Amino acid sequence: DAKTTQPPSMDCAEGRAANLPCNHSTISGNEYVYWYRQIHSQGPQYIIHGLKNNETNEMASLIITEDRKSSTLILPHATLRDTAVYYCIVRPRGTTDSWGKLQFGAGTQVVVTP
Amino acid sequence: GAGVSQSPSNKVTEKGKDVELRCDPISGHTALYWYRQSLGQGLEFLIYFQGNSAPDKSGLPSDRFSAERTGGSVSTLTIQRTQQEDSAVYLCASSLAPRTGMNTEAFFGQGTRLTVV
Numbered sequence: 148d149a150k151t152t153q154p155p156s157m158d159c160a161e162g163r164a165a166n167l168p169c170n171h172s173t174i175s176g177n178e179y180v181y182w183y184r185q186i187h188s189q190g191p192q193y194i195i196h197g198l199k200n201n202e203t204n205e206m207a208s209l210i211i212t213e214d215r216k217s218s219t220l221i222l223p224h225a226t227l228r229d230t231a232v233y234y235c236i237v238r239p240r241g242t243t244d245s246w247g248k249l250q251f252g253a254g255t256q257v258v259v260t261p
Numbered sequence: 262g263a264g265v266s267q268s269p270s271n272k273v274t275e276k277g278k279d280v281e282l283r284c285d286p287i288s289g290h291t292a293l294y295w296y297r298q299s300l301g302q303g304l305e306f307l308i309y310f311q312g313n314s315a316p317d318k319s320g321l322p323s324d325r326f327s328a329e330r331t332g333g334s335v336s337t338l339t340i341q342r343t344q345q346e347d348s349a350v351y352l353c354a355s356s357l358a359p360r361t362g363m364n365t366e367a368f369f370g371q372g373t374r375l376t377v378v
Contacts, residue, residue: 181366190265190352190369191304234304248317249294249354249367251304 150174151235156256159229165222167255169235172216177240180211182220184231185254191234194220198240225259232256263287265370267353273376274343282338282373286355293336294354294367295328304352310336311358343377350374 152170159165171180181196195202195209197218202209208221222229234254266285274280286293295307306320310330321327325343330336340347350372357365 190354190371191367193366193368196366248306248309248319249304250306251296253303 150237150250151252153233153235153252153255155253156258159222159225159257159259161227161259161261162224165225165229165257165259167220167222167233167235167257168217169220170217171235171237174215174237175239178237179240180209180215180218181236181238181249182207182209183234183236183251184229185234186228186231191251194233196238225257227259227261230257230259265353265355265368267351267370267373269373270371271374271376273378276345276377277342279339279341280343280375282340282351282353282375284336284338284353284355284370286334286336286353287368289357290355290368291333291358292356292365292367293330294356295336295338296352296354297349298352298372299349307338307351340375343375345377348375348377 150173179196179198182194183191184194185191195204195207197209197211199211211218232254234251236249268283291312293310296304298304308315308321308328309317312333313330325341328338352369352372354367354369356367
């Protein structure tokens with residue numbers, strides 16, 4: 148079972164910021180939060196990950212609450228090409244047998260409209 | 262190669278036949294993953310390799326499914342006696358090895374669309 152919960156869908160206007168929430172209330176201290184997205188008919192694409200500090204890269208920003216029980220992925224200026232299913236997953240650090248079992252939930256279908 | 266390569270991109274097979282799906286990971290990536298995605302559904306974990314060994318085979322749906330990886334590189338997912346419910350997109354991903362204190366993202370291929378008729 149996926150250890151995260153996300154809203155099933157979200158609309159966003161082109162050019163506006165998209166804020167995608169994710170709950171991971173059972174996250175443990177040795178687990179990272181990862182975000183991937185899947186554009187229709189393509190394989191998933193890595194976006195960003197973090198442990199407890201907020202992170203930013205060229206694609207997005209990741210805000211993790213202080214208790215680490217939830218996070219928000221921010222797409223600062225959404226474009227039509229950002230329409231995709233966005234997945235939030237937790238993943239253990241380091242060398243455990245479960246490290247490779249990336250558990251994708253249902254994700255959030257984001258539709259960016261003109 | 263520049264990315265994870267999967268072949269064939271599309272496969273149509275008759276019910277009861279065996280199929281082999283191939284994944285060529287990014288050079289140097291010792292971790293390799295197989296997933297499948299049925300139409301309109303999320304990603305279902307199948308198996309994970311670290312080098313040539315598979316620490317986690319828990320996702321293989323039945324004994325008709327098997328996977329191997331030789332030489333720490335190319336992997337083959339084999340489905341014997343295919344059934345219509347096996348129809349899905351089979352996705353492969355690879356990443357660097359896990360190291361304590363580090364994390365590495367998984368890079369996905371474009372998948373093999375399997376249709377069992």
